[in-house]
Amino acid sequence: MRGTGSPEAFDVVVVGSGTGLLAAVTASELGLRVLVVEKSQYLGGSTAMSGGGFWIPGNSVLADLGVADSRERASAYLDALVGDRAPRERRESFLDHGPAAVGGLRRNAPHTWQHMREYPDYFPEVEGGSAFGLFALSLSWAWTTLGLLMRTPQAVMSVGTVVLFPLTLASNVFVRPQTMPGWLQAFVNVNPVSHLVTAERGLMDGQPAAGQVAWVLLASAALVAVFAPATTYLYGRRR
Numbered sequence: 001m002r003g004t005g006s007p008e009a010f011d012v013v014v015v016g017s018g019t020g021l022l023a024a025v026t027a028s029e030l031g032l033r034v035l036v037v038e039k040s041q042y043l044g045g046s047t048a049m050s051g052g053g054f055w056i057p058g059n060s061v062l063a064d065l066g067v068a069d070s071r072e073r074a075s076a077y078l079d080a081l082v083g084d085r086a087p088r089e090r091r092e093s094f095l096d097h098g099p100a101a102v103g104g105l106r107r108n109a110p111h112t113w114q115h116m117r118e119y120p121d122y123f124p125e126v127e128g129g130s131a132f133g134l135f136a137l138s139l140s141w142a143w144t145t146l147g148l149l150m151r152t153p154q155a156v157m158s159v160g161t162v163v164l165f166p167l168t169l170a171s172n173v174f175v176r177p178q179t180m181p182g183w184l185q186a187f188v189n190v191n192p193v194s195h196l197v198t199a200e201r202g203l204m205d206g207q208p209a210a211g212q213v214a215w216v217l218l219a220s221a222a223l224v225a226v227f228a229p230a231t232t233y234l235y236g237r238r239r
């Protein structure tokens with residue numbers, strides 16, 4: 001739309017039609033007169049192309065699904081991650097108002113929002129983060145060993161793809177094992193990725209299964225015990 005009146009005729013002027021559209025809709029909900037100014041011929045900016053995933057702790061989608069999530073956990077996570085590199089008030093404000101923003105999104109957008117159970121925090125190893133990181137850190141020793149044995153990074157990546165893709169696909173990440181043929185279920189049940197995912201889901205839901213968590217801790221210890229010395233040995237021999 002072009003030339004829809006002077007800015008003085010509006011209570012709120014939103015510049016850019018990406019995430020700003022939520023501000024526009026919210027202001028409109030409150031009965032304010034809103035103008036959205038967009039420089040391109042398209043509506044939505046990069047927001048319209050995005051995956052639409054959001055990291056907003058304590059939101060109502062999680063609450064409706066009974067997922068345990070707390071402002072304290074998120075605050076500890078951000079404190080550990082950001083420290084004093086940005087004003088604390090800014091992230092506190094994000095935590096305070098994020099759930100209301102999600103509420104506005106749910107009222108005004110015709111989408112169904114889902115909890116991505118198996119999607120970890122980007123920095124799971126820091127305080128308040130979710131637990132995939134410990135295992136990933138331990139597994140990374142296997143790749144450093146391979147890196148010292150193979151000639152190129154591409155070769156290591158190829159091995160990683162050949163090993164990790166089948167393990168991930170034949171696990172409980174994407175499909176409920178109960179719906180799989182019996183022979184595949186048998187593999188899924190012993191697949192380490194399934195154990196890892198079950199442990200992670202329990203932790204994220206606030207109902208950790210002790211056996212699964214212990215399995216992940218033992219597997220992590222075993223990976224480090226085997227591959228850390230191997231990496232050190234190979235590195236020393238190369239020099």
Ligand SMILES: Cc1cc2nc3c(=O)[nH]c(=O)nc-3n(C[C@H](O)[C@H](O)[C@H](O)COP(=O)(O)OP(=O)(O)OC[C@H]3O[C@@H](n4cnc5c(N)ncnc54)[C@H](O)[C@@H]3O)c2cc1C
Pocket residue numbers: 015016017018019020037038039040042043044045046047048049050051052053054055
């Ligand atoms: C493929 C892809 C997937 C992504 N997936 C995710 C995801 O799952 N989760 C996530 O959190 N983030 C994701 N992102 C990042 C996320 O989309 C952006 O960080 C976010 O959309 C930025 O929002 P914005 O409102 O700041 O900018 P934009 O959405 O880009 O909106 C800015 C708008 O302002 C307009 N504009 C600029 N200058 C002016 C001006 N002077 N006057 C008027 N209008 C102007 C632009 O044309 C544009 O329309 C993804 C990004 C991409 C590209």
